[in-house]
Amino acid sequence: MTKIDIISGFLGAGKTTLIKKLIEEAFQGEKLMIIENEFGEIGIDGGFLNNSGIEITEMNSGCICCSLVGDFGVALKEALDKYSPERIIIEPSGVGKLSDVIKAIENIKSEVDIKLNSFTAVVDAVKCKMYMDNFGEFFNNQIENANTIVLSRTQKISEEKLEVCVSQIREHNSFATIITTNWDEINGKQILSAMEREESLEKELLVEVKNNKSENHQHSEECCCNNHKNHTKEECECDNHEHHIDCNCNDHNHAHHTHDHECGCGHDHHSHDHHHADEVFTSWGMETPKKFSKVEINNILKTLSESSDYGIILRAKGIIPCSDGGWINFDLVPGEYEVREGIADYTGRLCVIGTNLNKNEIEELFDV
Structure with missing residues (x-):
C-alpha cells in the first residue's frame, strides 16, 4: 500500500523547504515520489527538488482543486502503475483548497491501493493574521482541513505573537497538532512523527484525566479571575469572563479584540468570496x-x-x-x-x- 502525504501551504509558506528537510532527514531509504501542482504556467519548485534524486511529476496548467481533479486522478494512477512508490508526497498549489485535494484522493481510493497518511498545512507564522483576514477562503481552508499544522519562521516573531498566532489557528482547527518549534532545532523524523500521529498530546491528556478523575481535582488553574477558590471554570461567578486559557493579551473580550496585521506589502486587501483560485x-x-x-x-x-x-x-x-x-x-x-x-x-x-x-x-x- 502506498502512503499519500499532502503538504499544503499558502504562497511562500515554506512547503518546498519542508519537503526537502523531510527527504533528507525522514524519508531516507523509501521509494518516494512527489506530485507538484503549481498555480500558473511555469513550474519552479520542481527545479529546487530535482537534485534530490526523487521522481517528480509537475502539473502546472491549473490547480488540482479546480479544473484538474479528473486529470489528477489519472496522473496519480499512472504514477502508482509506473513507479510503485512506497510514499507519494502531493504538494498542491499555494492557492489550492486542501479540502478539495483530500476529496480528489478519496474519490479514487477504492480504485487503487493507497492510504491517505497525513494532510499538513505549512503556515507562515509572521503573516498568518494578514493572510487569514484577506485570503481566508483559501488560507483558512488549509488550516481547517489539516491534521498537522507546521508553523514556519517562528524564530522571527516574539513568544507573545507566536501564542496569538496559535490562538488564531485554534479558532479554525482545535484538534490538529501544531508544530511551533524552529525547524533548525528539530529534525525531519520528529516532524514526520507529529504528522503521522493519530492522537494529539491534548487528546492523550484528556484520556488520562478522565481515567484518573478524582473529586479533589478542581482545575482551579483554569480560572484566571484572580479569585482562586476551589471552583471549576464552569462554576466561576466572575462577571464578563470567558476563561481564555491560552490568551495573555489581558483583553478577554475577543469578539472585539484584534491584533495588528503583519502585512508589509503596502496594499489594501479585501476578502473575496470566490470558489476558484483562478477567480482571485x-x-x-x-x-x-x-x-x-x-x-x-x-x-x-x-x-x-x-x-x-x-x-x-x-x-x-x-x-x-x-x-x-x-x-x-x-x-x-x-x-x-x-x-x-x-x-x-x-x-x-x-x-x-x-x-x-x-x-x-x-x-x-x-x-x-
Missing part, C-alpha cells in the same frame, strides 16, 4: 536564458515589493543564470525577499503570483 489569483511566468546580476535582481525585487504599479504581489520566485557566474535562486513574499546562490537548471525560470497583476509591466521590469 493570477500569475505571470517566463522561461528565459537571460542572465541577471545580483544587483539587477535585487533592484527588481525591491521594486516589486514596494511599488503598486505591478498589482498586489503575493509571491515571486525564480531560478536564473547569474551574469557574475553561477546561478541565482530568489524568493519574494509581501514585505521581504531573498536572493541566494543556486544550482543550474535547464533554463532560467521566473514566476510571479498575485491579484490584479499588471503582466506587461512585470515583463518590462524583468526585461525579458
Whole structure:
C-alpha cells in the first residue's frame, strides 16, 4: 500500500523547504515520489527538488482543486502503475483548497491501493493574521482541513505573537497538532512523527484525566479571575469572563479584540468570496536564458515589493543564470525577499503570483 502525504501551504509558506528537510532527514531509504501542482504556467519548485534524486511529476496548467481533479486522478494512477512508490508526497498549489485535494484522493481510493497518511498545512507564522483576514477562503481552508499544522519562521516573531498566532489557528482547527518549534532545532523524523500521529498530546491528556478523575481535582488553574477558590471554570461567578486559557493579551473580550496585521506589502486587501483560485489569483511566468546580476535582481525585487504599479504581489520566485557566474535562486513574499546562490537548471525560470497583476509591466521590469 502506498502512503499519500499532502503538504499544503499558502504562497511562500515554506512547503518546498519542508519537503526537502523531510527527504533528507525522514524519508531516507523509501521509494518516494512527489506530485507538484503549481498555480500558473511555469513550474519552479520542481527545479529546487530535482537534485534530490526523487521522481517528480509537475502539473502546472491549473490547480488540482479546480479544473484538474479528473486529470489528477489519472496522473496519480499512472504514477502508482509506473513507479510503485512506497510514499507519494502531493504538494498542491499555494492557492489550492486542501479540502478539495483530500476529496480528489478519496474519490479514487477504492480504485487503487493507497492510504491517505497525513494532510499538513505549512503556515507562515509572521503573516498568518494578514493572510487569514484577506485570503481566508483559501488560507483558512488549509488550516481547517489539516491534521498537522507546521508553523514556519517562528524564530522571527516574539513568544507573545507566536501564542496569538496559535490562538488564531485554534479558532479554525482545535484538534490538529501544531508544530511551533524552529525547524533548525528539530529534525525531519520528529516532524514526520507529529504528522503521522493519530492522537494529539491534548487528546492523550484528556484520556488520562478522565481515567484518573478524582473529586479533589478542581482545575482551579483554569480560572484566571484572580479569585482562586476551589471552583471549576464552569462554576466561576466572575462577571464578563470567558476563561481564555491560552490568551495573555489581558483583553478577554475577543469578539472585539484584534491584533495588528503583519502585512508589509503596502496594499489594501479585501476578502473575496470566490470558489476558484483562478477567480482571485493570477500569475505571470517566463522561461528565459537571460542572465541577471545580483544587483539587477535585487533592484527588481525591491521594486516589486514596494511599488503598486505591478498589482498586489503575493509571491515571486525564480531560478536564473547569474551574469557574475553561477546561478541565482530568489524568493519574494509581501514585505521581504531573498536572493541566494543556486544550482543550474535547464533554463532560467521566473514566476510571479498575485491579484490584479499588471503582466506587461512585470515583463518590462524583468526585461525579458
